[in-house]
Amino acid sequence: MNALAALSAGGRQSMRLFKITALFYAMNLAMAAVIVAPLAVAVAGNLSRSLESARLFSNFDVGWLMEFSYQYRGGTAVQFAVLTVVVGLCSLVLNTFLAGGAIALFEREDDAFFSASARYFPRLARLALVSLVFYGFVAALFGVGSRLIGKASESSMEAGPWIMLRWGLIGVAVFLAGVVNMTFDYAKIVLVTGEARGAVRATMRAAAFVASRPARTLAVYWICGAAALGLLAAYHGLSEFATQETMTRVLLVLVFRQAYVLFRVWARLWTWSSEVHAYEAAPLPVAEPEPPIPSYVDVTQGAAADPETLS
Amino acid sequence: MHRWASAILLLSVCLSGQNKPQANYSISARLNPTAKTVTGRETLTWINGSQDPIPDLQFHLYMNAFKNTKSTFMRESGGQLRGDRFQKDSWGYIDIKKLAVAGGADLTRAMEFIAPDDGNAEDRTVIRVPLEKPVPPGGQITLEIDFVTQFPHVFARTGYHGNFFLGGQWFPKIGVWEKAGMRFAKTAGWNCHQFHANSEFYADYGAYAVDLTVPSEYVVGATGIQKNAVKNGDGTTTYRFEQANVHDFAWTAQPTYRRFTRTFDAEREVTAKELTDISRLLGIPHAEARLSNVEMILLLQPEHAGQAERHFRATANAIKWFGLWYGAYPHATITVVDPPNGGGGAGGMEYPTFITAGTSWLQGRNDGDPEGVVVHEFGHQYWQGLVGSNEFEEAWMDEGFNTYSTGKVIDRAYPGWTLPVRLAGIPLSNLMRLPGLTWESVDRAAYLSAPKADDLARRAWEYQTGSSYSLNSYMRPGAMMLTLENTLGEAEMAKAMRAYHQRWRYDHPAFPDFIAAVNESTGKDMNWFFDQFVYSSNVADYAVAGVSCEPVSEDLGVFDGNGGRRTVTAAEARKIDEEREKNHKRQWLTKATIRREGEAVYPVDIEFRFENGETERRQWDGKYRWAKFEFTKATKVASVAVDPEHKLVLDANWTNNSWRAESSYATAGKLTSTVLFWVEQVLATLALLA
Numbered sequence A: 001m002n003a004l005a006a007l008s009a010g011g012r013q014s015m016r017l018f019k020i021t022a023l024f025y026a027m028n029l030a031m032a033a034v035i036v037a038p039l040a041v042a043v044a045g046n047l048s049r050s051l052e053s054a055r056l057f058s059n060f061d062v063g064w065l066m067e068f069s070y071q072y073r074g075g076t077a078v079q080f081a082v083l084t085v086v087v088g089l090c091s092l093v094l095n096t097f098l099a100g101g102a103i104a105l106f107e108r109e110d111d112a113f114f115s116a117s118a119r120y121f122p123r124l125a126r127l128a129l130v131s132l133v134f135y136g137f138v139a140a141l142f143g144v145g146s147r148l149i150g151k152a153s154e155s156s157m158e159a160g161p162w163i164m165l166r167w168g169l170i171g172v173a174v175f176l177a178g179v180v181n182m183t184f185d186y187a188k189i190v191l192v193t194g195e196a197r198g199a200v201r202a203t204m205r206a207a208a209f210v211a212s213r214p215a216r217t218l219a220v221y222w223i224c225g226a227a228a229l230g231l232l233a234a235y236h237g238l239s240e241f242a243t244q245e246t247m248t249r250v251l252l253v254l255v256f257r258q259a260y261v262l263f264r265v266w267a268r269l270w271t272w273s274s275e276v277h278a279y280e281a282a283p284l285p286v287a288e289p290e291p292p293i294p295s296y297v298d299v300t301q302g303a304a305a306d307p308e309t310l311s
Numbered sequence B: 001m002h003r004w005a006s007a008i009l010l011l012s013v014c015l016s017g018q019n020k021p022q023a024n025y026s027i028s029a030r031l032n033p034t035a036k037t038v039t040g041r042e043t044l045t046w047i048n049g050s051q052d053p054i055p056d057l058q059f060h061l062y063m064n065a066f067k068n069t070k071s072t073f074m075r076e077s078g079g080q081l082r083g084d085r086f087q088k089d090s091w092g093y094i095d096i097k098k099l100a101v102a103g104g105a106d107l108t109r110a111m112e113f114i115a116p117d118d119g120n121a122e123d124r125t126v127i128r129v130p131l132e133k134p135v136p137p138g139g140q141i142t143l144e145i146d147f148v149t150q151f152p153h154v155f156a157r158t159g160y161h162g163n164f165f166l167g168g169q170w171f172p173k174i175g176v177w178e179k180a181g182m183r184f185a186k187t188a189g190w191n192c193h194q195f196h197a198n199s200e201f202y203a204d205y206g207a208y209a210v211d212l213t214v215p216s217e218y219v220v221g222a223t224g225i226q227k228n229a230v231k232n233g234d235g236t237t238t239y240r241f242e243q244a245n246v247h248d249f250a251w252t253a254q255p256t257y258r259r260f261t262r263t264f265d266a267e268r269e270v271t272a273k274e275l276t277d278i279s280r281l282l283g284i285p286h287a288e289a290r291l292s293n294v295e296m297i298l299l300l301q302p303e304h305a306g307q308a309e310r311h312f313r314a315t316a317n318a319i320k321w322f323g324l325w326y327g328a329y330p331h332a333t334i335t336v337v338d339p340p341n342g343g344g345g346a347g348g349m350e351y352p353t354f355i356t357a358g359t360s361w362l363q364g365r366n367d368g369d370p371e372g373v374v375v376h377e378f379g380h381q382y383w384q385g386l387v388g389s390n391e392f393e394e395a396w397m398d399e400g401f402n403t404y405s406t407g408k409v410i411d412r413a414y415p416g417w418t419l420p421v422r423l424a425g426i427p428l429s430n431l432m433r434l435p436g437l438t439w440e441s442v443d444r445a446a447y448l449s450a451p452k453a454d455d456l457a458r459r460a461w462e463y464q465t466g467s468s469y470s471l472n473s474y475m476r477p478g479a480m481m482l483t484l485e486n487t488l489g490e491a492e493m494a495k496a497m498r499a500y501h502q503r504w505r506y507d508h509p510a511f512p513d514f515i516a517a518v519n520e521s522t523g524k525d526m527n528w529f530f531d532q533f534v535y536s537s538n539v540a541d542y543a544v545a546g547v548s549c550e551p552v553s554e555d556l557g558v559f560d561g562n563g564g565r566r567t568v569t570a571a572e573a574r575k576i577d578e579e580r581e582k583n584h585k586r587q588w589l590t591k592a593t594i595r596r597e598g599e600a601v602y603p604v605d606i607e608f609r610f611e612n613g614e615t616e617r618r619q620w621d622g623k624y625r626w627a628k629f630e631f632t633k634a635t636k637v638a639s640v641a642v643d644p645e646h647k648l649v650l651d652a653n654w655t656n657n658s659w660r661a662e663s664s665y666a667t668a669g670k671l672t673s674t675v676l677f678w679v680e681q682v683l684a685t686l687a688l689l690a
Ligand SMILES: [Zn+2]
Pocket: B376, B377, B380, B398, B399, B402
């Protein structure tokens, strides 16, 4: 199966299983709402009985923002920052949880979503931790490159060449982060198909898969990425007309924006589904078949990552 | 200076008939771009405009601020200023090799360093030179000074970067002799402050003639008019610049500058209608409002050459509006310098007829810069260059007045400008569709970040923190001046500002002089205003504390009248009320309490709007903590607003200034929808890690 066939199969499947997209979207919305709700209540309390609300509706005033934050400075602001960080982490954990169900269903549509989520969560969580090492490596590479460019540009009389060099660095960093992201997508698939259970082993196997089929895997991933960027460009182009002079238009813009978020979430699931198809069409030969996994092991035994301890 | 030039300068001083002190400089200086030094010979003729015999002289040697970490400047700034950092081991200093009275005594050995502000014995930025015989009242003295200036890597405004040089504060400059009663001087004496982190200028006016010798490949710009350029045959060229009626001289040199010139054509730039409007506003004849032509010179970095038009437009807008409001720009040239990448510490500075701006390689269409910085630095030609207030002691009188004036130009010429937001050098303001800003909103927003950090009026180095200095020298006085304008009205304010500017052109006012100019021009006593908002840190905050609106019921009880005694029972009263209700004749009693939550006092208007469209307006002197208002009308109250036009820009909370009967969640909904969208975006991006 070539990249386009995988993408097309992935597209069809992700649309067929659109409820998964809806679920991811709903979770993302709910998490965002937890952060935004106290803010919304505070703003409504601040403005609803003031004529400032009418003035600000048509002309946003940065002075009001300062007034508002001045009233909520100190403890309240710290509480809000803590809430934001906690919700961000929760969202990461929940996404990891749902990822197991999504990939399992893309692999075998008759699987039960939530039980699959629960089944694969511990493995995927460990995998996510392993992936942080690689993302960290890319970030460090970017940091070092950025610092070198910064140092060199300091002594230069021109900014332009260094800015362009920085674009190049960003391009490389984004590409590398994409490769890491893609490799760990395949590692998730490897874990879900059960070809490996240890996070490290799954990563190695996914890396081997990517290395053996670079054109196909990169094409699948970056075509989805380009589609997501295209979606962003379309959103941006259309939002030119999304003015909010009336309450009706505010609601229309809300719907429009939420539609964009929904499709952004879908693009991610389309990527996964396409990657599952790409992987299944030509999996690596299973080198050493691993013993079947007792269903309880994952949840209770961290050592399950090492197959030796199981026998 | 050649002797004949010196004589001409002196003659011009005598002919002008002024008895003001004058400091006339003739300097010949040679740049050594390899050693980053300037070797100079300065002939200073200083005229004692006072009735005091003057026993000694004091000079600024500002380059010594960068001599070591013990200087007052380095101690105050910690080697960091205006977003820039001192480059290790690139010390700057100035050595006086010889200081002598022309044709008289050599005073080199008599020089001593003094530290009048903080007693820092290690500071080398001010010297005192005792004279063998005093300068008599109305007399003059000519000194010959040989000096060598070592430039630091550009840090605080001056220095080098690569082969870029910005010569600011680079020569020995005499202080200001203040006679008793001048500004804040109780007794006569020198006003010659050390160089601090947050202060720049205070000097006497005079005529400058400077011969600057640089390698011939360098492009040069400087204060004043370039009179000639002579190739010396040794690979160097000597440029001569002359300028009268200025209090400083700065120059720049860089081989790769792109030089552009254009004439500000007053006839073309100012329309007949604009001239009529301004003469009407100020009550002056057309001829007095008319502007003169100015030669605009841009020295841009090659990579910013494409932004020449933006620089020209901004300069022309500034020449036009400052000129129309305060009086025509009197000099023949204005040079706008664009420092290179890495030389940003030299950007955003003002010297007479010579300013430095700053821009980026890619600049967004609506980004507030370079226009903001060009207009602001040009504005200093008026508030600092022409009206020479003391920036050490009253920084807000140039930075603050200029923030106010700059804002008026920018908001008029560039409506909808945005803050320049950029990522990896790419301007994002347009892409992100950031809302357009007004200068007023930015001034007020900045002020609200720390509304009572300090009194507005402090000496530049005596604010609690560097950020309090900035706030109280720029944005808060900007908001204060807007409040003053709203209080006086546009025309009165414009007249007062022009009167003040004209009265103090080429002179040294203190803030009481500004107050006097305002009081005289408006015929009002505005001291109460300045006491509140300049000489105190009191915050203003007026609020609608409570509003009630109840139906008026028929009175109950026993009433004696001409027709005898009448008793109204509860049942009767209810019936009467019901009848009125049915006929829409019911009366409503509205009660509103307005409070002064802040400490500052300001008279305010209060506007009451009613459901039937009626409005009522009341005035309150704002003095006591609260005031109550009552209305009985056949309609319910819809809203109450204190200071509805937001005249009091310094009010720390505009949201509590009004009350509305009906809640409105439209704005909260709109903002929430936007914030929700962005949080969703962030979380969805974060989810890529899962
Ligand atoms: Zn300024």
